[in-house]
Amino acid sequence: MLKSVLENIAKVGRRVEGDSHLSNDLQEKLQHLRINGYVTFDHHVGTPEFEKLRQNYIQRIEQNFEFKTPCLAQSKIDPVKHKKLIENNFLASNQELSELGLTFEKADVKSYSQVLSDFLPSTLSLDLPDDYNYLNIWLDHDLIQVAESYMGFTPILTEAYIRRNFPARIPVMNHYWHRDRNHKKHLLKAFIFFSDCTLKTGPHHYIAGSIKDNILNDKNYYTDEEVNSSYPPDSGKEIVSVVPAGTIILEDTRGLHKAGLPEEEFRDLGFSVFLPPVAVKPSRPLFNISRETYNQLSEKQAKFIASGNIF
Ligand SMILES: O=C(O)CCC(=O)C(=O)O
Numbered sequence: 292m293l294k295s296v297l298e299n300i301a302k303v304g305r306r307v308e309g310d311s312h313l314s315n316d317l318q319e320k321l322q323h324l325r326i327n328g329y330v331t332f333d334h335h336v337g338t339p340e341f342e343k344l345r346q347n348y349i350q351r352i353e354q355n356f357e358f359k360t361p362c363l364a365q366s367k368i369d370p371v372k373h374k375k376l377i378e379n380n381f382l383a384s385n386q387e388l389s390e391l392g393l394t395f396e397k398a399d400v401k402s403y404s405q406v407l408s409d410f411l412p413s414t415l416s417l418d419l420p421d422d423y424n425y426l427n428i429w430l431d432h433d434l435i436q437v438a439e440s441y442m443g444f445t446p447i448l449t450e451a452y453i454r455r456n457f458p459a460r461i462p463v464m465n466h467y468w469h470r471d472r473n474h475k476k477h478l479l480k481a482f483i484f485f486s487d488c489t490l491k492t493g494p495h496h497y498i499a500g501s502i503k504d505n506i507l508n509d510k511n512y513y514t515d516e517e518v519n520s521s522y523p524p525d526s527g528k529e530i531v532s533v534v535p536a537g538t539i540i541l542e543d544t545r546g547l548h549k550a551g552l553p554e555e556e557f558r559d560l561g562f563s564v565f566l567p568p569v570a571v572k573p574s575r576p577l578f579n580i581s582r583e584t585y586n587q588l589s590e591k592q593a594k595f596i597a598s599g600n601i602f
Pocket of ligand 1: 465471494495496544548549550551560
């Protein structure tokens with residue numbers, strides 16, 4: 292008995308007992324997540340605090356050029372020369388793309404509009420800023436309580452970043468339906484909308500309930516046709532995120548999902564990934580926060596941060 296308890300702790304982490312400590316609203320959210328594989332939080336929509344954060348993010352992208360480079364420049368893609376890469380949906384590291392001359396660097400950046408016109412980026416990525424105001428959304432108190440109860444233990448925030456996605460000539464892997472494989476049993480991702488999302492700006496798509504079935508689970512990617520034939524459009528299973536800025540969708544991405552390809556403008560989306568403590572690779576932290584920012588977190592929030600992420 293003791294042996295199996297210890298084994299369980301080693302497998303996942305500190306267990307969280309029951310759901311009764313949650314408010315009625317959060318119990319409902321937890322129930323929704325358990326049944327459907329996703330749940331939506333809208334308490335940041337329209338708040339001055341979120342709008343201030345959004346403006347800060349826009350400034351980091353459009354004025355300070357804090358996005359990551361090397362960055363893929365769709366303008367440098369030659370459909371003939373890069374046929375293989377296109378067929379592989381650009382499954383290559385930034386380093387490999389850079390060696391092929393398909394990226395732009397910080398030194399190439401003169402202004403935001405020049406980046407868009409010269410390089411046609413499909414995505415600009417920003418690492419989570421070392422700022423408590425961002426962490427406080429990534430570790431939103433309602434969200435982490437639901438995440439913890441769903442998993443049954445306190446998970447660790449292992450990835451944290453924001454992406455601006457533009458219309459792209461060539462789809463990449465996550466534009467196709469897939470199931471995330473980061474962990475077989477315990478995985479949650481939060482999608483934090485930093486812009487109003489419409490059908491035209493590339494909504495996120497999810498098949499409700501698909502974590503519970505074993506349909507379409509034998510290959511890495513699926514077409515719309517394959518998904519439509521297993522989950523007909525009139526079944527109401529496909530959830531499409533037409534939502535205002537400030538919305539957070541917490542999702543078990545072991546279920547079927549895909550990124551919508553923007554047809555116009557862009558969409559800004561924050562990402563967080565929650566995994567069991569044992570799945571954390573201390574040698575490879577995927578985001579960093581300073582001790583000063585860490586010290587601003589509540590006791591509860593701090594439990595979601597691994598020591599390897601603090602510098
Ligand atoms: O950008 C999105 O809407 C989804 C991204 C995705 O597929 C993923 O993070 O696995």
